[in-house]
Amino acid sequence: MGGRNTYEYIRLNLPGSVPSITSVDGSITKAGGKIVEGEFRYDALSDLQISNNYQLAVCSEDCTGVIQKVVYDASTNTFIGFSTPLDHGVPVPQFFQTDSYDQLKEWFENEEKSNLLNVHMLELLTISKSSSTSFLLGAYGITSKFNSIDVLRRWLWIFERSRISNIRILAFATDCDPKYLRAMRLITGFFAKLPNIPISERNDVLEVKLPKNWSSWFFMRTRQLFFCFQDPVHLCTKIRNRLLSQSASMFIGNGKISVDVLFDLINNQSKLIHGLVKTDVYPxxxxxxxxxxxxxxxxxxxxxxxxxxxxxxxxxxxxxxxxILAYIEQSTSILDRIYHSWITVFICRLWWAWLQLTDVEEISTEYQDKNKAFFFITKAAYHSIEINAHTLLSVVLLVCQHDLPESALSITSFNSQICENIFRLTRAMSGTFSSNVNFTVGQFLRRAGKLSVLQDIERQNEHNLSECSLQFPKHHKRRHRKDMSINNRLDVSNNILTQNTIEKTIHRAFDDAYKMLSVLGIDVILVREHRNALNELSTYVRVQIENTSHTTDFSENWNGYSDDESDSEEDNVHDQYDVTSESSSEDEADELTNNSGHKRSQFKGLRIFKEIPASQSNSYFRINVDGNEKYMHKQTASWLLTDNKPTLSADRLQRVQKRSR
Incomplete structure (x- = not known):
């Protein structure tokens, strides 16, 4: 907790009480704490699967901003900090290896440095333990220059490799970034086609046995290799941000959606009633x-x-x-999750259908020149709502069909918050003597390696697999997770989850949504146009989406492609922090001595030598200085070629604002 300085203080003042930092680093590496950039940890995953008998997992992917800095990793003889090349969407590990100083110089001049860190996490689902287990599958530095087909091919590759480890990826979860959303639509067939990659024709797909009378309102393909899920936390913030947006003015029937009513509530009623302050409304x-x-x-x-x-x-x-109740709240029963997920769908469908059937002049005389999308939530948010509800219902039906185990009902694990969590934890590992919270790609890999060892120790103690019993503090929410998962399983064991009860729940959700919106007068035009029943409304919405949002991608499985997806909207973005490798024997400040006099025979503070041990030859470049052969350490060469000091704000808000510009 205190960081490197605190540990060293204890070691020096209590001789023999704790091992040296070098010994600890070696032990961490032996325990599986070495994470290589771009290399997926399937060996460690296989060991975890064998010891715990995991069957299913949710794979999440997310990016965060990192400091653009190239460092040398002696253990892999690789330079870390350049943007990792993607081979059909899959990162190429240890790509930047060279024994030529000129080659390194060319990379510095021509290759892009990573301003983003891409992380893949697995949430391993189980019903025999108190909670699911998170596992860092891989991490690597990239830029935003990738597209939806890169994402799609990467997910297919991860799915195949995970099957070799006897784990099936049930779903991929990300934030609401347009690239990921398009990949999700193509994979699941949600108003999208991928004719040259026949995913649904494989023998290992999951097939939902959908009742025929459901097909009018169920929009997703019933044969899925895996499902996709938009992170519900990001989805909530997107919908809230639409309420605060200056570029939209939303109307439902004769009512206007306005943030002003919340300010009226704060100004005119006691805080004891609502519990709000103005920053809750406008964060x-x-x-x-x-x-x-x-x-x-x-x-x-x-x-x-x-x-x-x-x-x-x-x-x-x-x-x-x-x-929130459908996907985030731990205590919600499965039937209630179905109800809340589909009432959001039906509210949006009724709202969208009313907008399409109404002239703009009738909606608002103030905004007659606006497109109808101006009065609705964003298309990405609406598609995310539909995809999540269809995924939830499909998973529940597959469990009822006994094609999936009950562990698949861990719906609160279907998110990308475990990626956000590892970003927070690794930032917190900077120690109490440092004000820097950001990291380079290399620093993240080292910190994440230590964190994975700690989590493995915690997992072993939690499951009574450790020889030495240790107690770890737990957040109060984790203590209640076991009881909540048991309640979800009771829905299945008590035969509460049947096709009949599910159908009644969905029809109740539609009826409640229709009653709510009818108060605002949307029922008048829906009745007139015969769009007021579930089947007729859904058929109309399906046709509208087909006409306005259908997408087809003719990319082949491993061929070239291009698209014009918009850039990612990460929560965090490129910026500052400057520390050398922890394995380095000298501080980077020692490198900052004057190196302009090429005729000098000595370079004080720099690792440039006349002779080096043969065992360290891979870590040095052979260079010529004034006709004399010298050996320059590769980290020194990286420092020498670095001509700027990129910065990344420690304030998360500033990182988001910088990224959005």
Missing amino acids: KDRQNFSSCAKISTDDVLSALNNVSDSYATQIYLRLVRSI
Whole structure:
């Protein structure tokens, strides 16, 4: 917890109490703490699967900003910090290896440095343990120059390699980035076609036995190799941000969705009633999830009943609340998850259908020149709502069919928050004597390696597999997770989850959504156009999406491609931190001595020598200085070729703002 300096202080003042840092680093490496950039840890995953008998996993992927700095890793003889090349979407490990100083110089001049760190995490699902287990599968530095087909091919490769380790990837989860969303639509066939990569024709697909009378409102393909899931936390923040946006003015029927009603609530009613402050409504950090939860609580929704012209806003906040209850809240039963996931779908379908059937002049005389999308949530948010609801229902049906084990019902594990969690934990490992919270790619790999060893020790103690019993503090939410997972399994064992009960739940969700929106008068035009029943409404929406949002990609499995996907919207972005490799024997500050006099026979503070041990030859370049042969350490060469000092703000808000520009 105290970091490197605290550990060294204890070692020096209590001789023999703890081993040296070098010994500890060696032990961590032997315990599996060495993580190589771009290399997926399938050997460690196989060992974990054998010892715990995991069958299913949710794979999440996310990016965060890193400091653009190239360092040398002596253990792999590789330079880390350049953007990792992708071979059909799959990272190429240990690509930047060379014994030529000129080659390194060419890389510095022509190759892009990583400004993003891409991480793949597995959430291993189980019903025999108190909670699911997270596992770092791989990490590597990249830039934003990749596209949806890269993502698609990478996921297919990860799925295949995981099957070799006897683990089936049930779903891939990411944030609501457009590239990932397009890849999800192509893979699942959600109004998208991938004719040259026949994913659904494979023998190992999961097939949902969908009742025929459901096909009108169920939009996703019933044969899936794996499912996809948009992170519900990111989805909630996207919907909340639409409420705060200056580029949209949303209407439902005769009601306007406005953030002003929340300010009226704060100004005119006691905080004891609603519990809100103004920063909950307008958070400086637009990725702040807690404000989404606060503005959509039952207390706030009840208090809004006393605010005039607030009903449309109440429905909008109920949309956020239902997403939280369906995918994030631990205590929600499976049937209630189905209800809340599909009521969000039906609210959006009814709202969208009403917009399409209504002239802009009738919606608002103030915005007659606007496109109808101006009055609705973003297309990405709507597609994410549909995909998540279809995935949830498909997984539940497959469990009922006994094609998936009950561990698949761990719906709260279907997210990319474990990626966010490892970013937070590795930033926290900078120690109390350092104010730097950001890292380079190399520093993340070292910290994540230590973290994986610690988590493995914790997992062994939790499952009574360790020879030495250790107690680790747990967040109060984790203590209740076991009871909640048991409640979900009872739904299956007590035959509560049947086709009949599921169908009744979905029809109840539609009826409730229709009643809510009818208060705002949307039922008038829906009845007139015969779009007021579930089947007729869904058929109409299906046709509208086919006409406006259908996409086809003719990429082949391993051929070239191109697309114009927009850049990622990561929560974090490129910036500052400057530390040398922890395995380095000298501080980088020692490298900052004057090196301009080429005729000098000595280079004080720099690792440039006349002779080196043969065992270290791979770590040095052979160079010529004034006609004399010298040996320059590769880390010294990296420092010499670095001509700037990139910065990354320690303030997460500043990183987000910088990325959005």
